[in-house]
Amino acid sequence: MNRNLTPAPSASQELGETQNRLQASQQSEQEALRQSEWLRVTLSSIGDAVICTDSDGRITFLNGVAEALTGWPADEAIGRPITDVFVIIDEQHRQVAINPTLEALREGRTVRLVNHTLLIARDGTEHPIEDSAAPIRLEGGPPLGAVLVFHDVSQRRQIEETRARLAAIVESTEDAIISKGLDGIIRTWNPAAERLFGYSASEAIGRSITCIIPPERLPEEDEILSRLVRGERIEHYETVRVTKDGRRLHISLTISPLRGADGTIIGAAKVARDITHRVESERKLAESLSRLEIAVQLSGIGFWHCDLPFAELSWDDKVREHFWLPPGSSVTIETFYERMHPDDREPTRLAIDASINGNSQFDIVYRTVDPASGAFKWIRALGGAVRDSHRKVVRFDGVTVDVSSQKQAEESLRESDRRKDDFLALLAHELRNPLAPLRAGLELLRRHASAADDHVATRDMMQRQLTHLVRLIDDLLDIARVNRNKLRLARRRLRLSEAIQHAIETVQPLVAEGQHELIVSLPDEPILLDGDLTRLAQVFANLLANSARYTPRGGCIVVSAALEGEQVVVKVSDTGIGIPAHALPTIFDMFSQVERSLESEHGGLGIGLALVKGLVEMHGGSVAAASGGRGKGSTFTVILPMAGPVASPLD
Numbered sequence: 001m002n003r004n005l006t007p008a009p010s011a012s013q014e015l016g017e018t019q020n021r022l023q024a025s026q027q028s029e030q031e032a033l034r035q036s037e038w039l040r041v042t043l044s045s046i047g048d049a050v051i052c053t054d055s056d057g058r059i060t061f062l063n064g065v066a067e068a069l070t071g072w073p074a075d076e077a078i079g080r081p082i083t084d085v086f087v088i089i090d091e092q093h094r095q096v097a098i099n100p101t102l103e104a105l106r107e108g109r110t111v112r113l114v115n116h117t118l119l120i121a122r123d124g125t126e127h128p129i130e131d132s133a134a135p136i137r138l139e140g141g142p143p144l145g146a147v148l149v150f151h152d153v154s155q156r157r158q159i160e161e162t163r164a165r166l167a168a169i170v171e172s173t174e175d176a177i178i179s180k181g182l183d184g185i186i187r188t189w190n191p192a193a194e195r196l197f198g199y200s201a202s203e204a205i206g207r208s209i210t211c212i213i214p215p216e217r218l219p220e221e222d223e224i225l226s227r228l229v230r231g232e233r234i235e236h237y238e239t240v241r242v243t244k245d246g247r248r249l250h251i252s253l254t255i256s257p258l259r260g261a262d263g264t265i266i267g268a269a270k271v272a273r274d275i276t277h278r279v280e281s282e283r284k285l286a287e288s289l290s291r292l293e294i295a296v297q298l299s300g301i302g303f304w305h306c307d308l309p310f311a312e313l314s315w316d317d318k319v320r321e322h323f324w325l326p327p328g329s330s331v332t333i334e335t336f337y338e339r340m341h342p343d344d345r346e347p348t349r350l351a352i353d354a355s356i357n358g359n360s361q362f363d364i365v366y367r368t369v370d371p372a373s374g375a376f377k378w379i380r381a382l383g384g385a386v387r388d389s390h391r392k393v394v395r396f397d398g399v400t401v402d403v404s405s406q407k408q409a410e411e412s413l414r415e416s417d418r419r420k421d422d423f424l425a426l427l428a429h430e431l432r433n434p435l436a437p438l439r440a441g442l443e444l445l446r447r448h449a450s451a452a453d454d455h456v457a458t459r460d461m462m463q464r465q466l467t468h469l470v471r472l473i474d475d476l477l478d479i480a481r482v483n484r485n486k487l488r489l490a491r492r493r494l495r496l497s498e499a500i501q502h503a504i505e506t507v508q509p510l511v512a513e514g515q516h517e518l519i520v521s522l523p524d525e526p527i528l529l530d531g532d533l534t535r536l537a538q539v540f541a542n543l544l545a546n547s548a549r550y551t552p553r554g555g556c557i558v559v560s561a562a563l564e565g566e567q568v569v570v571k572v573s574d575t576g577i578g579i580p581a582h583a584l585p586t587i588f589d590m591f592s593q594v595e596r597s598l599e600s601e602h603g604g605l606g607i608g609l610a611l612v613k614g615l616v617e618m619h620g621g622s623v624a625a626a627s628g629g630r631g632k633g634s635t636f637t638v639i640l641p642m643a644g645p646v647a648s649p650l651d
C-alpha cells in the first residue's frame with residue numbers, strides 16, 4: 001500500500017498556523033488603526049480645513065479649521081450631507097456654486113474650485129476660499145468617499161489688494177517715487193519720476209542716483225545716506241536736482257529707510273516733489289517785497305493798525321515820526337489824539353466813526369503838533385475797517401503820509417492866487433477911473449460937433465473902443481470881486497424872461513452885426529427865480545455874446561428854457577465854430593481861451609465864462625458846456641434852482 005507522500009499536518013501544526021494568521025491579522029489591524037489615527041491627527045493639525053465624506057457625500061470627518069470656517073462643530077456636522085455644511089456661492093453672481101465634493105464623487109477625479117468662491121458659514125459670515133476635492137478609493141475601485149481641502153484667502157486677498165492699491169498710487173501720483181539700494185543704485189522709478197527727471201524707468205533703474213544730483217550737491221548724498229543708515233527719516237528736505245536735459249529743479253525730498261525682512265536697512269525710498277514753481281514765486285515775492293520796502297522808505301509812508309476796541313495800536317517808526325515820537329516809543333489811542341491839533345480831533349473822530357458805520361475807507365488830513373516846539377505837520381491818513389466773516393469790524397488798518405510840503409505848496413499857491421485877485425481888482429479899479437472923464441470928453445465932443453465935422457469917424461471909433469475897454473475892465477472887476485467873495489447879489493423874485501430880455505437887448509448890436517438869427521423859446525407860463533436881475537442878465541448876455549462872436553456870419557442862436565423838477569434849465573446853443581473836446585474841461589477857467597491868437601478880432605480876455613460860472617454858482621446853480629467839436633456849434637446849459645414857495649412881491 002502506497003502512502004501519501006505529503007505528510008498530513010498534525011493538529012498542533014494547524015493550531016500554530018491559525019495562531020500565526022491571527023497574530024498577523026491583529027498586527028495589520030493595529031497597523032491600520034495606527035495609520036488611521038496618524039492620518040486623523042495629521043488632518044486635524046494641518047492649517048487647511050479638511051472635510052471627509054462617504055460615497056453618499058455625508059460627512060465623516062471635519063477638522064478644527066473646517067469647524068471654525070463653516071461654524072459647524074464636528075459632532076453636529078458628522079452624518080450630514082456635505083451641502084448642509086459646506087455652502088458655497090460664486091462671489092460675482094452670488095449663485096450657489098457646484099459643490100466640488102459631489103462632483104469629485106460623481107466623476108471620480110480631483111475637482112478644484114473656480115476662483116472667487118465664497119463660503120457661507122453657519123452664522124452667515126462669508127469667507128473667500130480656495131479649495132479642492134478628491135475622491136477616496138481603493139485602487140481601481142469606486143469612490144468610497146471624498147476629501148475636501150480648503151482655506152480662507154481673505155488675508156491674502158487683502159494683501160494683494162493693498163499691494164495693487166499701493167502700486168496704483170505709485171503709478172499715478174504726481175510725486176516722483178524712487179527707491180534705491182544702499183549702494184545708491186536706483187531700483188524703482190515711477191512714471192512721475194520719468195516726467196520730472198526725463199529718464200525712462202528702463203534708463204534709470206540700475207543707474208546710480210547721482211545721475212540726478214548736481215555735482216556741487218553730491219556731498220549731500222553722503223550725508224543723506226549716513227542719516228538713513230542710522231534709521232532716520234528725512235522730511236521735506238529742500239534741494240536742487242538736475243534733469244536728463246540739464247535743467248535744475250527745486251524739489252522737496254522725503255526719504256525713508258527701506259528695511260529687509262530681517263529689519264536691516266537695505267536702501268531708501270525717496271518721494272520728490274517739484275517745488276520750482278513755489279520757490280520761483282517765493283523769490284519773486286521776496287524781490288517785490290524788498291522793492292516795496294525801498295519804495296515805502298522813499299515815499300515816507302507809515303503803516304499802522306489798530307485792534308478794536310482801540311486797545312492795541314501798532315505803529316511803525318514812520319508813523320511815530322509823523323506824530324513827533326521817537327522810534328520804538330509806546331503808543332496808545334490817547335497818544336494818537338493827544339498829538340493831534342485840537343481843532344482836528346473831532347473831525348478825525350467823526351471821519352473814523354463814519355468809516356466804521358458806513359463801511360467805507362477814510363481819507364483824512366490832520367495836523368500833528370510837536371509838544372516841545374509847537375510846530376506841526378500835515379498828515380494824511382488813509383485806512384479802513386477790516387471785518388471778520390460776520391462783517392464785524394475787528395481792526396483798523398491804514399497808512400499815514402506827511403503832506404506838509406504839499407500843504408505848504410497849496411497854501412502858497414492860494415496866497416499868490418489871492419494876491420493876483422487883489423492886484424486885478426486894484427488894476428481894474430485904477431484903469432476904470434480915467435475912463436469916466438474920457439467918456440464924458442467924447443460925449444462933449446459929439447454934442448459940439450458940426451454936421452460937417454471931419455472927425456466923426458474917428459470919434460465914433462474912439463467911442464466904440466472905449467465901450468469895449470469899459471466892458472473888459474468891468475469884467476475884470478467883476479471876476480476879481482467874485483473870486484474874493486466881494487460881490488453882493490441884489491436878490492429878488494424875478495421872471496427868467498426878464499433876465500433873458502435884458503441880455504438880448506445888450507447883445508442885439510452883436511447879433512445884428514453877425515447877421516445871425518436869434519430864436520428864443522420859453523415856456524408860456526412864467527418861470528420864477530430868486531436872483532439878481534442884473535447879474536443873471538449878465539450871465540445870459542455873456543453866453544449870447546460868445547455865441548454871436550464865435551459863430552460865422554449868418555448863423556443861428558437859440559435860447560430855450562424848461563422846468564425840470566425843481567430846476568430851471570436854460571440852454572444857449574449856436575451853429576458856430578464849436579469847442580474841441582480837449583478844451584471843454586477847462587473852458588470855464590479864468591483866462592481860458594481856445595488856441596486863438598492874441599490879436600483875435602474879438603479881443604476877449606477869457607474871463608466871460610469864468611464870470612458866468614461864478615455868478616451862476618452864487619445863485620446856487622451850475623453851468624456846463626457841450627460841443628460836437630470844431631465847426632459843430634456849442635451848447636451852454638445853465639441850471640438854476642426854481643424860486644422857493646415863499647413869494648416875494650414882483651416889481
Ligand code: ADP
Nearest residue numbers: 546547550578593594604605606607608609634
Ligand atoms: P473870451 O473873452 O475869450 O470870449 P470867454 O471866457 O467868454 O472868453 O470864453 C472863453 C473861450 O471859450 C473863448 O475864447 C472861446 O475860445 C471859447 N468859447 C466861448 N463860447 C464859445 C462859443 N459859443 N463857441 C465857440 N467857442 C466859444
